[in-house]
Amino acid sequence: MAGLDVYFQALDECAGVAANAAKVLIPADILPDKTPPPSKVTDADVFGKYDNSQNLAADIDTIWRDHITGELGEARAKLGGVERALDKVQANIRAADQP
DSSP states (O other): OGGGHHHHHHHHHHHHHHHHHHHHHSOGGGSGGGSOOGGGSSOGGGGOSOTTHHHHHHHHHHHIIIIIHHHHHHHHHHHHHHHHHHHHHHHHHHHHTOO
16 A cells, blocks of 8 residues: 555545634634624724614624625535545555455
8 A cells, every 4th residue: 555655645634734724714703602792793983974874784794694794604514524535535445456
């Protein structure tokens, strides 16, 4: 299996990159179960003194809570799946190479 060692290293590195990307790009503390309640997340004052600033802030919180965090959670899960799949590929190759 000496010739396959390079490929195993590449698979290990790819799996590591996927795992790291999941942790760095999509921190667990921003996922839905960790997100603060939407009642006062976005401060309406950041939009100035417009009549609908409070509604805009509430809409942003709703979009964050209902859509963005869900998408980020799915992306994190898929990156975790990539890591597990690459580990399984390695295990399958090693098992197939056994005499």
